[in-house]
Amino acid sequence: MKRSFTVVVSAAIVAAFSASLSAQWALHPKPTVPKGRDGKPNLSAPAPRTADGKPDLSGIWMRTNRTEAPGSAPAGQPPLATFGNIGVGFKEGLPYRPLAVDLVKKRVGALDNPDALCLPQGPLEYHLDPQPREIIQLPQKIVIVYESNYGIRTIYTDGRALPKQGEPQPYWHGYSVGRWDGDTLVVTSNNFRGAVTGLPGDGWLDGKGDPFTDALTLTERFRRVNFGQLNIDVTIDDPKAYTRPFTVRVEQEIVADGSEMIEFICHENQKFLKLTGREN
Amino acid sequence: MKTRVLVVLGGLGLLLASRPIAAHHSFTAEFDAAKPIMLTGAVTKFEWTNPHAWIYIDAKDEKGAVSNWGFELAAASGLMRSGWTRLTLKAGDVVTIEGTRAKNGSNNANAQTVTLASTGKKLFAGANTQTQP
Numbered sequence: 001m002k003r004s005f006t007v008v009v010s011a012a013i014v015a016a017f018s019a020s021l022s023a024q025w026a027l028h029p030k031p032t033v034p035k036g037r038d039g040k041p042n043l044s045a046p047a048p049r050t051a052d053g054k055p056d057l058s059g060i061w062m063r064t065n066r067t068e069a070p071g072s073a074p075a076g077q078p079p080l081a082t083f084g085n086i087g088v089g090f091k092e093g094l095p096y097r098p099l100a101v102d103l104v105k106k107r108v109g110a111l112d113n114p115d116a117l118c119l120p121q122g123p124l125e126y127h128l129d130p131q132p133r134e135i136i137q138l139p140q141k142i143v144i145v146y147e148s149n150y151g152i153r154t155i156y157t158d159g160r161a162l163p164k165q166g167e168p169q170p171y172w173h174g175y176s177v178g179r180w181d182g183d184t185l186v187v188t189s190n191n192f193r194g195a196v197t198g199l200p201g202d203g204w205l206d207g208k209g210d211p212f213t214d215a216l217t218l219t220e221r222f223r224r225v226n227f228g229q230l231n232i233d234v235t236i237d238d239p240k241a242y243t244r245p246f247t248v249r250v251e252q253e254i255v256a257d258g259s260e261m262i263e264f265i266c267h268e269n270q271k272f273l274k275l276t277g278r279e280n
Numbered sequence: 281m282k283t284r285v286l287v288v289l290g291g292l293g294l295l296l297a298s299r300p301i302a303a304h305h306s307f308t309a310e311f312d313a314a315k316p317i318m319l320t321g322a323v324t325k326f327e328w329t330n331p332h333a334w335i336y337i338d339a340k341d342e343k344g345a346v347s348n349w350g351f352e353l354a355a356a357s358g359l360m361r362s363g364w365t366r367l368t369l370k371a372g373d374v375v376t377i378e379g380t381r382a383k384n385g386s387n388n389a390n391a392q393t394v395t396l397a398s399t400g401k402k403l404f405a406g407a408n409t410q411t412q413p
Contacts (some may be wrong), residue, residue: 044291109309111309131357131358181387262360264330267330268331272310275310275386276309277384
């Protein structure tokens with residue numbers, strides 16, 4: 001279900017802001033942010049590069065709130081996903097196998113959503129959460145810190161091969177290796193826990209509960225279009241849950257005002273289980 | 281009494297205002313959109329916490345009986361991005377809160393707006409529901 005308070009919310013936020021802002025909010029703008037003639041960050045400046053000439057994806061990123069009507073993605077471009085429903089852009093829906101159909105039915109109400117349980121977010125959830133994430137690009141690996149639920153992923157870019165499915169222990173975030181295809185970082189991940197464990201929170205791609213299994217191979221193509229924008233095309237290849245691979249796009253924008261990540265200890269005051277009647 | 285040091289950063293405010301406030305939990309699992317509620321009362325407790333901040337108020341029903349109500353807000357981190365701090369509310373502040381009742385019938389609700397009686401200032405409180413399924 002979707003409830004829109006956009007108008008009220010926008011008015012209230014603007015009202016709150018136009019008055020004052022606490023001095024607790026300390027901004028630390030980076031001197032490396034390119035500026036336009038007006039002195040403001042120039043988001044359409046070229047993407048920065050590391051010493052080895054690769055695009056530098058480092059920075060704090062927020063998802064954009066842009067959405068598309070189903071079926072309206074430009075030709076050759078994957079449809080935009082949303083946090084709630086990654087398949088929203090496909091007129092015909094996602095190519096579910098019966099296993100996926102059953103799981104989505106069982107998940108109505110979203111009680112076992114890992115995000116709601118303060119567990120690690122699923123692929124696409126961590127890309128699309130309204131809280132920011134920070135990409136830290138190092139010479140041999142890339143680390144992504146997701147503010148929501150304190151998620152951390154390591155993407156090895158030292159040339160190692162992806163392990164075989166089932167070799168390492170399965171991870172919430174899978175095992176990820178990255179390589180450059182021109183200016184696009186291609187990250188491939190496998191060895192996910194997946195929905196087959198039957199444990200709450202396992203195998204959720206989005207808030208609706210579109211599933212993935214331990215057969216998932218996840219491919220993410222990161223392209224920093226310019227200083228301000230990062231596109232991530234995510235391909236779900238999971239033959240146990242879907243009849244064919246499919247790809248969706250995530251758009252993110254750089255945080256250029258000098259604001260930073262904020263601590264988020266999810267279990268600090270967790271009342272979800274009580275409010276949903278699963279704990280006294 | 282206001283002891284906070286406030287800085288006016290209008291331009292920044294608008295910049296931040298364009299950002300979504302953090303949503304976290306499955307709204308529809310906990311709250312019933314068909315049961316709106318509006319209560320006025322004095323704050324008894326303000327929990328500046330994650331994954332959600334909570335405000336508790338003593339509110340009178342139509343018969344004059346006072347009961348304590350809990351209102352779920354966005355995450356503390358998200359509220360901070362929209363200008364709140366842990367000092368925005370304190371025990372004794374009178375507020376009017378509009379929100380949506382908990383499905384389980386308890387004295388809990390999800391807050392969408394919080395209005396301070398002393399100033400009439402309306403503060404956004406809730407999750408960005410666009411992120412929900």
